[in-house]
Amino acid sequence: MTMKTDDPAFQLGKQVRYAMFGEEGVRGLDDSDDFMAPMQDYVTRYCFGENWGSDILSRKVRSMITVAILAGQSCPAQLRRHVRGAIANGCTKDELREVLRHAMVYVGIAHGTDSWAHAAAELQEMGAY
Numbered sequence: 001m002t003m004k005t006d007d008p009a010f011q012l013g014k015q016v017r018y019a020m021f022g023e024e025g026v027r028g029l030d031d032s033d034d035f036m037a038p039m040q041d042y043v044t045r046y047c048f049g050e051n052w053g054s055d056i057l058s059r060k061v062r063s064m065i066t067v068a069i070l071a072g073q074s075c076p077a078q079l080r081r082h083v084r085g086a087i088a089n090g091c092t093k094d095e096l097r098e099v100l101r102h103a104m105v106y107v108g109i110a111h112g113t114d115s116w117a118h119a120a121a122e123l124q125e126m127g128a129y
Contacts, residue, residue, distance in 0.1 A: 003029065003041040010041070013049030020052075020059070020085035059089040064099045071100055071115035072107030079115055080122040087128055096123070 004010050017025040032040045052062060063086035070079040086096055100119060104112025123129040 003032070003037050004045065007045055007049075009045040009049030009053070011049070012053040013044035013047070016048040016052045016059075017044065020088045021081065022088075025085075060086070060091055063089045063091050064095065067096060067099050067115075067119070068103040068107075071103040072111055074111055074114065076114070076118045079118050083119045083122040084126060087123075087126060093123055093128055 014026055014029065017029075028036070029040050029044065052059065057065075063082060066082045067079065067086055070082055083096060091099075096119060097116075100112065100116050103115070107115075120129065
């Protein structure tokens with residue numbers, strides 16, 4: 001399967017991925033082989049094009065929601081990526097800390113503290129700590 005690169009949702013999704021994650025965020029598209037291409041196509045068109053591309057919620061709000069959800073799912077790599085995206089989308093360190101504090105009440109202390117540590121490490125790596 002090839003990616004539907006001429007699809008407007010794909011083009012928007014690629015733009016959103018680049019805006020949030022820079023060159024690293026779109027590298028997976030160029031590096032996709034025939035096994036990975038369907039996943040990259042779906043993530044780009046549906047997740048970032050149709051979902052993140054909607055203007056009903058701001059990208060900043062979507063970032064805060066995403067960080068909170070990922071904190072509860074114990075997905076450190078995705079959490080770190082979306083902390084980086086949240087900063088690109090206008091979230092501050094203080095807002096991210098508050099999102100994690102709020103999420104910890106609902107996702108549990110273990111998930112919350114792990115997520116907080118991963119978020120802090122990503123913010124430090126970015127020089128945003």
